[in-house]
Amino acid sequence: MLTLDKIYQASYVLKKVIRPTDVIAAPAVNPDSEVYLKTENLQVTGSFKVRGAYFKISQLTDEEKACGVIACSAGNHAQGVALAAKECGIKSLICIPDGAPISKVEATKSYGAEVMLVKGVYDDAYNKAIEVQKEKNMTFIHPYDDVDVIAGQGTIGLELLQQIPDLDAVIVPIGGGGLISGVAYAVKALNPNIKVYGVQASGAPSMYNSILQHEQITLDSVHTIADGIAVKHPGDITYEICQKYVDEIVTVTDDEISTAILMLIEKHKMIAEGAGAVAVAAALFNKVDIKGKKVACLVSGGNIDVTILSRVISRGLMKEGRSADVTIELMDKPGQLQDVSTIIAKLGANVVSVRHDRSDENMDINSCFLRLRMETRDHKHVEEIRKALTQAGYKLVEKVR
Structure with missing residues (x-):
């Protein structure tokens, strides 16, 4: 208890x-x-995980410590168990899904654990850990329960x-x-x-x-x-x-x-x-x-x-309105990009990405879609830009299939 x-x-x-x-x-x-x-x-x-892992391992009997510990994790729990086992002078085996980032695998190894990569996802790694735990009589260190x-x-x-x-x-x-x-x-x-x-x-x-x-x-x-x-x-x-x-x-x-x-x-x-x-x-x-x-x-x-x-x-x-995307349907003729850029620049935004699309099946044959990404101040600023473009006669496309 x-x-x-x-x-x-x-x-x-x-x-x-x-x-x-x-x-x-x-x-x-x-x-x-x-x-x-x-x-x-x-x-x-x-992360906090080392707290629970170390205390759990510290409470094992000498017989349990001699058999080592095993855990299943692709992240913080793996590293916590690995370090805790190292500090307690016992061996540890961590089962990790084979799709886990290499950085996390290497970090776990750096704390002294043996790593077993298991094909599949977390549940596959967990099942493998339980299987090995029974075979080798190791103590399974649960991540939370x-x-x-x-x-x-x-x-x-x-x-x-x-x-x-x-x-x-x-x-x-x-x-x-x-x-x-x-x-x-x-x-x-x-x-x-x-x-x-x-x-x-x-x-x-x-x-x-x-x-x-x-x-x-x-x-x-x-x-x-x-x-x-x-x-x-x-x-x-x-x-x-x-x-x-x-x-x-x-x-x-x-x-x-x-x-x-x-x-x-x-x-x-x-x-x-x-x-x-x-x-x-x-x-x-x-x-x-x-x-x-x-x-x-x-x-x-x-x-x-x-x-x-x-x-x-x-x-x-994007969530804060400090970056925003806008798609404009244009007639495909010289000068259009310059005019749009001038409007955006005058309102204090910065264009960081430009893409012309002439092949979209939803557009007229002599039109193009201009897709821009801008650095903006906030959502109000984004709306000011959209309003100015609309007032200048440009058609904004809300969603392109």
Whole structure:
């Protein structure tokens, strides 16, 4: 059973491995509330996962340690288990789907783990891990549905209350529920008046739907840039704890997550992965009632793959109206591009991409589509440009098949 004593025990055990992460004021997140960032993205291995993994492994018997540990993950849990096993002087084997980014595979290896690439997706890797665990009598380290793992994550709650004693609310990402279960239990045990809000990606709302329907559900599929919380089925233990201790669970879209990542980069010089930014997205877009309150957003991880970071930034710019696309139907004759560019330039926007299309089947034979991407100030600025082009006699095409 999870107890406050166990969380305090985990806090003591973890002192020699993890670093107490800083709390940083973030006034740009929400002007109507006092927001702070709990920077677990700056934790060793780049996420909170090492807390639960290390405490779990530290509690194994000598016989269990001699057989080693096994886990299944393509991301933060893999690295947390690998480092924890290395620190405890035991061997670790991580089963990873063969489609995982090379950077994550190499990062896991760098912490001392043996990596087994498994053909298929996460579920295939999980099944392989269970198979190997039985063959070799290794201990399976579950990413979230384990009391010791939850206790390790709960140490974040203890730190938060020491750093912000008059905290009103904490906003926490949810995947399988291990992180929020530990944080909510610790916070509510020490101060029941503090609100605990959970956030899931709208493309992977397993805990959100389960709490709403008062029964655990399994999603048919998940689709989100927040791959660290893309979980189809919540944990058994975590579901029970969330029912009891979490005040509300909300969802955020991929566009909102992208905007939050972009804001953290620009305003706070901080890199967060998709899962790490959902709490900030919830505060940024007022998904929970935090007006006038002192709030901590848990930035759970920063291990975003650099190959998708540019796409995430692009989505965030689009969401804020700082990047916009416009398609114009033109007569295919000299001077048209110059005239359009002049209008856009006079309104202070910058054209960064131009594409002429004369082959679209939807256009007249003597016409063309001019597709532009612009750097703009905000949505109001975009509308000013669109209005000016329309008033100048240009036909804007809303959607081209």
